[in-house]
Amino acid sequence: LNQSQERASFNFLLNDLNIGAIDASGVGPGTYDDKGVAVIDTFTVSQNEINQQAVFNFEVSYDGAGSGRFNNLQVCYESLLGQYEPATVFRSPSSLNNAFSTFTVNNVSSGTVIWDITDPQNLLIQEFTLVGDQAIFGAQTQVLREFVIFSGHDFPVPIASQPVANQDLHGMQVPDLLIVAHPLFKAEAERLAAFRAQNDQLEVQVVSPEEIYNEFSSGRQDVTAIRDFVRHLHQRSPELKYLLLFGRCSFDYKNITQDNTNYVPTYQSRNSLDPIYSHNSDDYYGFLDDDEGVWSEELSGTGGHILDIGVGRLPVTNVQEAQGIVDKLIHYASNTATLGSWRQDIYYVADDGDFNLHQRDADQLATLVDTTNHDFNVKKIYMDAFPQEQTPNGESADAVNQAIEEAIKKGALIINYTGHGSEFRWADETILDLNTINSWENFDRLPFFVTATCEFGRHDDPKRISGAEKLITNPKGGAIGLVTTSRPVFASKNFILNRAFYEIALNQTETGYPTLGDIFKYTKNDSYTIVANRNFALLGDPSMKLSYPQQNLRITEITADESMPGDTVHALSAVRMKGVVTNSEGEPILNYHGTAEVTVFDKETITETLGSEGGRTFTFKERNSVIFRGQASIKSGQFEVNFIVPKNINYQSGRGKISLYALSSNGLEDAGGATNSFIIGGSNKNAPLDNTPPQITLYMDDTSFVDGGSTGENTVLLAKITDESGINISNTGIGQDISAQLNYQEEFILNDFFKADVDTYQSGWVRYPMDKLKEGKQTITIKVWDVYNNSSNASLEFYVFDGDRLTLNQVLNYPNPFRESTTFLIDHNQPGATLEVAIRIFDIRGKLVHQIFTKYENSPSSIEDTAWNGTNGYGIELKSGIYLYQVEVKSLTSGDKNVENKKMILIK
Numbered sequence: 001l002n003q004s005q006e007r008a009s010f011n012f013l014l015n016d017l018n019i020g021a022i023d024a025s026g027v028g029p030g031t032y033d034d035k036g037v038a039v040i041d042t043f044t045v046s047q048n049e050i051n052q053q054a055v056f057n058f059e060v061s062y063d064g065a066g067s068g069r070f071n072n073l074q075v076c077y078e079s080l081l082g083q084y085e086p087a088t089v090f091r092s093p094s095s096l097n098n099a100f101s102t103f104t105v106n107n108v109s110s111g112t113v114i115w116d117i118t119d120p121q122n123l124l125i126q127e128f129t130l131v132g133d134q135a136i137f138g139a140q141t142q143v144l145r146e147f148v149i150f151s152g153h154d155f156p157v158p159i160a161s162q163p164v165a166n167q168d169l170h171g172m173q174v175p176d177l178l179i180v181a182h183p184l185f186k187a188e189a190e191r192l193a194a195f196r197a198q199n200d201q202l203e204v205q206v207v208s209p210e211e212i213y214n215e216f217s218s219g220r221q222d223v224t225a226i227r228d229f230v231r232h233l234h235q236r237s238p239e240l241k242y243l244l245l246f247g248r249c250s251f252d253y254k255n256i257t258q259d260n261t262n263y264v265p266t267y268q269s270r271n272s273l274d275p276i277y278s279h280n281s282d283d284y285y286g287f288l289d290d291d292e293g294v295w296s297e298e299l300s301g302t303g304g305h306i307l308d309i310g311v312g313r314l315p316v317t318n319v320q321e322a323q324g325i326v327d328k329l330i331h332y333a334s335n336t337a338t339l340g341s342w343r344q345d346i347y348y349v350a351d352d353g354d355f356n357l358h359q360r361d362a363d364q365l366a367t368l369v370d371t372t373n374h375d376f377n378v379k380k381i382y383m384d385a386f387p388q389e390q391t392p393n394g395e396s397a398d399a400v401n402q403a404i405e406e407a408i409k410k411g412a413l414i415i416n417y418t419g420h421g422s423e424f425r426w427a428d429e430t431i432l433d434l435n436t437i438n439s440w441e442n443f444d445r446l447p448f449f450v451t452a453t454c455e456f457g458r459h460d461d462p463k464r465i466s467g468a469e470k471l472i473t474n475p476k477g478g479a480i481g482l483v484t485t486s487r488p489v490f491a492s493k494n495f496i497l498n499r500a501f502y503e504i505a506l507n508q509t510e511t512g513y514p515t516l517g518d519i520f521k522y523t524k525n526d527s528y529t530i531v532a533n534r535n536f537a538l539l540g541d542p543s544m545k546l547s548y549p550q551q552n553l554r555i556t557e558i559t560a561d562e563s564m565p566g567d568t569v570h571a572l573s574a575v576r577m578k579g580v581v582t583n584s585e586g587e588p589i590l591n592y593h594g595t596a597e598v599t600v601f602d603k604e605t606i607t608e609t610l611g612s613e614g615g616r617t618f619t620f621k622e623r624n625s626v627i628f629r630g631q632a633s634i635k636s637g638q639f640e641v642n643f644i645v646p647k648n649i650n651y652q653s654g655r656g657k658i659s660l661y662a663l664s665s666n667g668l669e670d671a672g673g674a675t676n677s678f679i680i681g682g683s684n685k686n687a688p689l690d691n692t693p694p695q696i697t698l699y700m701d702d703t704s705f706v707d708g709g710s711t712g713e714n715t716v717l718l719a720k721i722t723d724e725s726g727i728n729i730s731n732t733g734i735g736q737d738i739s740a741q742l743n744y745q746e747e748f749i750l751n752d753f754f755k756a757d758v759d760t761y762q763s764g765w766v767r768y769p770m771d772k773l774k775e776g777k778q779t780i781t782i783k784v785w786d787v788y789n790n791s792s793n794a795s796l797e798f799y800v801f802d803g804d805r806l807t808l809n810q811v812l813n814y815p816n817p818f819r820e821s822t823t824f825l826i827d828h829n830q831p832g833a834t835l836e837v838a839i840r841i842f843d844i845r846g847k848l849v850h851q852i853f854t855k856y857e858n859s860p861s862s863i864e865d866t867a868w869n870g871t872n873g874y875g876i877e878l879k880s881g882i883y884l885y886q887v888e889v890k891s892l893t894s895g896d897k898n899v900e901n902k903k904m905i906l907i908k
Contacts, residue, residue, distance in 0.1 A: 002037045004066025005029060011059040012043060014050070019043045024068070032488055036273045038071075050077070082106035083135075087150035089117075095141040105135040105149060113152040118145045161219070169215045169229060174237035175205040177543045180226060181246035182263035183208050188322040189246045195330050196543055203239070204543075209264055221253065223265050227285050227293065234288040234308060242517040242542040243285055245313040246322070248469075249460045251280065261317050261462045268460070269297055269531075276488045280460045281534040283524065286311045297531055306525045310517020310542035312481070315459040315469050324475030328446060329541055332480050337444045339670050341597055341661035342411025343547045345377045347447075349404065351419020351427045352384040353613040354491070358419040359384060361452075361495045363620045365416065365502060370623075373506040375552075375674045376413070377599075377659055380622050383419075384609035388429065395612075397429040404432060408477075409769065410752075411445030413546060414505075418494070421453030423466040437470045442477035448516075448546055449482040450501060452494035457484025457537055472539050481516060481540020483523070489535055493527075497536055500527040505546070508584060517542025549672030551589060552582045553596065553660035558678050561686070568653055568679045572687035572787070573645045581637045581662060581671050592637045592671070594664040595758055600628040600643070602680060602730065603654035623657060625650070627680075627730050630756030630764070634662055643761040644726050645680070646787035648733035653681030694723035694784045696794035701831035704860035710799040710809030710829040711861060713773045719766035719794070721754070723786040726761040729754050736789055738766060740782045750782070773800045801829045806896035811887050813868075817905035823867045826887055831861035833893035839866060842884040849878060870906050880908040 002008040002024035010022045020043035027034055056075075060068055081090060082105060095101040105114070105128070112135055116124040126147060128137035139145055177196055181189035186208060193204035209226065210219075216232075217225035233240045247263030251272075255262060267284035271277055286307035287293055295305060316322040332338060346369060350362035359382045370378045386399040407415065419427055426432040449471060451457065457468035471479035483501060485494075501523045504514060514522075520538040527533060557578040560569050569575055581592040602625040611617040627649060632641040639662075655676050662671040699705040699718040717740070721727055729751040731737055738750040756764035766782070781795045801807035810827035824839060839852040849872045856863065871877050883904055890897040 001069040001071060002039070002066065003027060003035065003068055004062055004064075006062045006064040006066045008063075008066055008068050009061045010039075010068075010070075011061070013057045013059070014045060015053075015055055016057075017049060019045050026063075026066075032275050034273045035275060036069075038273065047077070080106065083108050083112055083149045083151075085151075086156050087148055089146065089148045091144055091146045092141075093144065096144055098141055100138060101141040102136065102138045103147075105137075106133065108133055108135040108149070109151070111151045111153055113150055115148050116145060117148050118143070164214055164219075167211055167214065169207060169211060170232065172205060172207075172233070173203065174233045174239050176202040176239055177204045177242045177244060178230065178233065178240060179204065179206045179244045179246055180209060180212065180264055181206055183210070184263070184319060185246050185316060185322040188319070188326045189244075192246075192326045192329060192541070195326075195333075199330075199333055200543065202543060221265060223267050223284065224293070226265070227287070230285050230309070231288045231293075241309055242515070243282075243309055243311045244541055244543065245282060245285075245311070246316070247313075248315040248317050249280065249313070250462050251460045252462060257462045259462055261460075263317070264313070266313075266460055267295075269534075271297065276490070277531055279487050279531065279535045281486075282311045282313055282537060283307060283534050286521070306528075307521045310515065310519075310521045310538070312517060312520065312538040312540050312542035313459070314472070314541070315539060316473060317465075320475075321473045325473060327475070328443070328480060329544060331443065332446055332547065333544060335444075336667045338446075338547060339663055339667070340411060340445065341599075341659075341672075342445050343413050343549055343670070344375065344659065344661060344672050344674075345379055345407075345410070345412045346414045347379045347381060347407050347412050347416065349381045349400075349415065349417045349419075349426070349431070350383060351417075351453075352382075352609075353420075355614075356384070356609075356616055356618040357491055359609070359618045359620070361491065361498070362416070362418040363618075364495075365418075365498055367621075368499065369502055369506065373502075374657065374676055375672055376506060377674075378623070379407070379412075380620065381407070382609060382618070382620065383427065383429065383431065384612055384618060385607060387610065388612050395429050397427070397431055400429070400431045401436070405436075408440055408442050408445075408447070411442065412447040413548070414450060415447045416450045416452070416498070417456075418452045418491075418498070421451065421456045423455045423458050423461075423464055425467065426451075426453060426456070432467065434467060434470055437467060437474060437478060440474060440477040446477065446480040448540070449479045449484065450498060451482060451484045452489070452491075452498045453485065454488040455485060457482060457539060458486045459537065459539065460486065468539055480546075481538070481544070483520065483536060483538055485535050486537055487535040493529055493533060496529060497523060497527040497533060510584070512584060513545055513548045515543055515545050516540055549661065549670045551592070551662075551669065551671035552584065552586070553579055553662055553671045553673035554582060555579045555658055555660070555673075555675045555677075561684055568681060569645055569656070570680075570682045570684040571645050571647050571649050571651065572684040574642070575645060576640065576642050577658070578638070578640045579660065580639075581634060588637050590637045592634060592662075592664060592669075594634045594662055594669075596632045596634050596639045596641070596660060596662040597755070598628070598630055598632060598641045599626055599659040599661075601625065601657040601659070602627050602649050602732065603652070603656055605650065625731050626751065627656075628726070628756070628761065629729060629754065630761055631758040633759055641759075643756070644787050645684075646726070646728045646730045647683075647789050648728055648730040648736055648787075649680060650732060651681055651683065653679055656680040690725045690786070690788040691790060692724060692786075693790040693792035694721050694727060694786050696721050696782060696784055696792060698780065698782065698794050698796035700796070700798050701861040704862035704864070705798075706810075706825075706827065706862055708797050708799070708810070709827045709862055710801050710807055711773075711831070712829045713775070713800055713802065714769075714771045715773065715800075717766065717768040717770055717780060717782075719750075719768075719782055719784075720763070721766065721784055722763040723790075724762055726756070726787045727754060727764060728785040728787050728789065733785075733789065736785045736791070738782070738784050740768070740780060742770075742780055743778060744781065775800050775802060806830055806889060806891050806894065806898045808887070808889060808898045808900050811900040811902055813885070813902070813904050817907050818870070819907050821867050821869045822904060823864055824885075824887070826863040826889065828859075828861065828863070828889060828898075830859070830891055830894070830896075832858055833891045835859045835863075836890045836892060837863065837866070838886075838888040838890075839868075840886045840888070841868065842886070843878075844882050844884070846884070849873070849883070870908070877908070878906060880906055 249266035250262035
């Protein structure tokens with residue numbers, strides 16, 4: 001094997017005699033060229049040149065510097081026929097020249113036995129004549145016959161390894177989900193199995209690879225043993241639907257590599273030199289028909305091999321990762337904190353360059369979903385639509401990084417990436433890398449990723465942990481699963497598979513949405529064109545479903561101003577919409593009570609990219625202008641919402657879209673839906689006048705915050721906004737967004753963070769997370785426009801302190817001086833923490849006269865609900881004078897503590 005770019009020559013010597021040479025051309029310099037050139041040859045040596053002291057050597061020479069490997073040497077020769085301990089197996093190719101041949105075996109004894117083992121299923125005792133120490137016999141030799149010679153009393157004894165517990169996988173009840181888990185991870189696999197049984201009503205069985213080997217490969221590691229066991233279950237019953245491999249795999253079956261990760265083995269292709277056509281694939285375990293199993297690995301066509309079950313893998317390498325991923329799977333499927341309208345959002349991220357190939361492919365996928373599954377909201381992050389910066393290390397795309405970060409914070413059902421990549425990043429501009437993945441803490445909003453890029457999901461290399469693996473094993477967030485690639489792939493074939501994924505992933509049947517295993521099985525079977533298809537793997541639990549909304553919502557009526565005839569919604573029209581919650585069969589659910597979130601979009605707009613790569617721009621449509629985002633009460637499955645269309649719309653008539661999401665009153669059940677059957681455009685000429693600007697009240701963290709208060713480095717900006725006509729969140733008018741500035745620096749847009757209050761369009765809230773703020777005094781300024789384009793501003797000063805250190809920014813009492821009662825105000829930087837507050841009051845001589853102790857769960861940022869009426873601990877009124885007080889605040893969340901001393905005047 002030559003791994004150098006230089007030509008190599010391998011010379012072979014026997015007893016210093018050159019018996020032959022093999023020349024191997026060099027490998028190519030390209031990333032996707034073969035990683036080695038394998039050569040094989042046969043040399044014939046005269047028997048006279050071989051003796052008992054024969055020494056074999058080989059030499060390697062290169063045209064330049066190089067490296068190579070010597071794989072194996074087979075020496076085939078005809079030896080003296082005799083009995084050698086413990087047994088001798090022999091054939092004689094030269095015997096085929098005769099119809100009948102006579103064999104003479106040397107070194108035999110009276111206890112020698114000879115068997116004809118030509119047919120292993122039909123062993124024959126071969127009679128022979130013993131002459132001295134020779135056994136002579138004859139046999140028909142029209143076919144090549146095989147014999148074994150041994151002593152009839154001296155049989156080899158099997159080496160005892162270790163006791164094997166009683167087991168009966170052959171008699172196991174056939175499950176819906178089979179989990180093959182390495183013993184290290186079996187406890188976590190059992191925990192997941194118990195959850196699937198209870199939550200999804202699945203029959204689940206957990207076995208280890210070793211248990212399978214015991215019954216299907218005589219105890220030896222063998223991927224075919226796992227496949228044969230799965231096939232055995234599948235033949236017994238079609239109930240088997242999913243196989244989950246619980247543990248990472250490795251290309252090193254023999255554990256030669258230090259810190260190997262061969263916990264549950266995977267199928268490795270025979271071709272290991274071609275970066276594209278080599279592969280590891282768990283598909284092998286899903287080939288279960290009678291004519292499958294001998295996988296020819298041809299470059300095109302399926303070879304008759306299709307998946308019969310959904311196969312996925314959790315590539316964990318330690319117990320902590322196993323526990324973390326099971327926690328994520330259970331939380332994702334059962335915790336109500338995961339509910340939200342993000343479950344209807346799908347992001348398409350596309351690389352630039354290559355004549356816009358990746359952006360075009362992504363846009364075709366987005367259009368497919370938008371036209372066939374409009375219940376879901378398509379969002380596009382195309383790299384060439386964002387500015388890029390030149391750096392010493394090449395181009396960077398910080399705006400794209402930020403857009404992806406925002407998508408993670410908001411949440412997404414699916415994030416789909418199309419473009420260049422590697423094991424550790426997306427795109428040459430590094431729009432996603434391992435450091436970013438490790439920083440994500442989106443535990444309540446875990447997306448499923450589809451990464452149509454090279455090698456991002458490589459999971460069989462012990463020396464490298466890929467980005468896909470980091471995503472799924474991140475215990476605080478990342479991804480709930482991925483369809484990803486383990487080797488380099490072709491863009492054209494990626495698109496075919498990517499399209500097949502969306503042809504099934506978002507479609508409901510009478511049993512609801514499909515599981516990941518069913519999606520992956522269909523995706524693979526419907527997109528196979530070349531062997532590179534096998535490089536796509538499902539890293540995730542095949543038995544789980546994505547977080548689709550559970551029930552359906554639909555609009556039943558849309559009414560605009562009676563003074564404007566026709567079915568078109570106009571700018572400044574007062575609109576009323578009515579809707580209903582239904583089940584999967586379209587029947588109203590009359591006992592559904594809760595809140596519906598209604599988002600109304602303007603028409604699609606046309607965006608042209610910047611042409612940063614070679615000046616080639618790309619034009620695409622996107623629906624990114626929201627004209628209303630509000631909420632409505634659902635009573636007995638019915639809801640109604642009212643709003644005024646903003647002045648800032650595209651006045652050309654066309655189809656808008658209404659996206660609907662609902663959450664039940666008990667917080668346990670959600671619903672989703674959409675319609676694009678209404679027309680929006682033009683203006684209401686009879687709209688009433690409105691010259692009154694909106695009113696704004698600002699807070700940090702919560703509504704107890706006061707101007708000049710303190711907060712931590714990670715906080716939430718709250719803006720309460722009211723207006724008689726409603727708030728403009730459309731991005732059609734230039735400079736008329738909800739915008740904010742921190743310390744009068746660069747402006748940022750808050751349209752996406754505003755939501756109207758329940759059953760009104762005249763008030764609502766902006767809730768905007770602000771992270772990694774600098775310590776010190778800060779000023780936030782916000783500007784708001786109403787739907788008539790009246791504007792107003794508001795500002796708030798606040799102090800940022802180290803969030804890990806409990807800080808008391810302001811401690812006071814009011815009124816001061818006081819007669820009847822005074823109230824204590826305590827402003828701190830740990831809202832949401834559990835706090836113990838002690839207020840101790842002393843007279844002017846330092847004598848303790850009164851104490852007040854209060855505990856706050858989920859504390860507000862400003863505490864001002866504690867009062868003192870000027871009495872001591874026995875209720876006796878104290879005399880007028882100056883009193884000292886000490887406020888001690890202790891955080892039970894962080895263990896930190898802080899103390900402030902103040903004084904006050906009591907007047908009687």
